Amino acid sequence: MTFRNPNRRIGIYYDRIEANAEYHGKRFDTEYLEGFYLGHKKERDLSAGFNGTQVVVDVNNGDRSRYEGERSDGVYNIDLKLKLRVRLKVWWAKPKFRPQFECDLKVPITTAGSVVSTQRFERTQCDFDW
Numbered sequence: 385m386t387f388r389n390p391n392r393r394i395g396i397y398y399d400r401i402e403a404n405a406e407y408h409g410k411r412f413d414t415e416y417l418e419g420f421y422l423g424h425k426k427e428r429d430l431s432a433g434f435n436g437t438q439v440v441v442d443v444n445n446g447d448r449s450r451y452e453g454e455r456s457d458g459v460y461n462i463d464l465k466l467k468l469r470v471r472l473k474v475w476w477a478k479p480k481f482r483p484q485f486e487c488d489l490k491v492p493i494t495t496a497g498s499v500v501s502t503q504r505f506e507r508t509q510c511d512f513d514w
Contacts, residue, residue: 385403385429385430385431385432385464385466386427386428386429386430387422387427387428387429387430388422388426388427389422389423389424389425389426389427390425391424391425392424392425393424393474394424394472394473394474395421395422395423395424395472395473396421396422396470396471396472396473397419397420397421397422397470397471397472397473397478398419398420398421398422398468398469398470399419399469399470399471400416400419400467400468400469401416401417401418401419401430401466401467401468402414402415402416402417402466402467402468403415403416403417403432403434403464403465403466404464404465404466404467405432405434405462405463405464406462406463406464406465407436407440407441407460407461407462407463408440408447408450408461409463410440412434412436412440413434413435413436415432415433415434417430417432421473455493458492458493459490459491459492459493460490460491460493461488461489461490461491462489462490462491463486463487463488463489464485464486464487464489464510465484465485465486465487466484466485466486466487466510467482467484468481468482468483468484468485469481469482470482470483481514483512483513483514484512484513485510485511485512486510486511486512487508487509487510487511488508489508490506490508
C-alpha cells in the first residue's frame with residue numbers, strides 16, 4: 385500500500401491503521417500496522433502480510449462455483465478495507481478524523497513463487513469516507 389500526502393501545507397499523523405482483507409464480503413484476516421507521520425508532498429509504502437486463517441468459501445451457498453471461476457481465470461477478487469485514525473498537522477492545531485478506505489483488488493494467483501495468471505497486479509485507487 386502506498387500512502388501519499390499531496391498537500392504542501394498539511395502533515396498527516398496516521399495513529400492507527402487497521403487493514404481487513406475480505407473475499408466476497410467474508411473477512412479472512414486483519415492486520416494492525418504501525419502508525420507514522422507523513423510530511424508535506426511525501427509518500428510511504430507499507431505492506432501487510434495477510435494469511436487466510438478463516439474459511440471463506442461455503443460450498444453449500446454457491447461460493448464454490450465463484451471460487452472455481454476465479455481460480456480458472458487466475459485472479460482472485462479481494463476487498464481491502466482500511467480503518468484509520470488520523471490527525472492533520474495544520475499550524476498548531478491537530479484535528480482528528482476516522483476515515484475508512486475500500487479498495488477492490490484483483491490479485492493474481494501465485495504458486496511456488498511464480499504467477500499462474502497472465503494478468504499482473506495493477507495499482508488500484510481506493511474509495512474513502514470521512
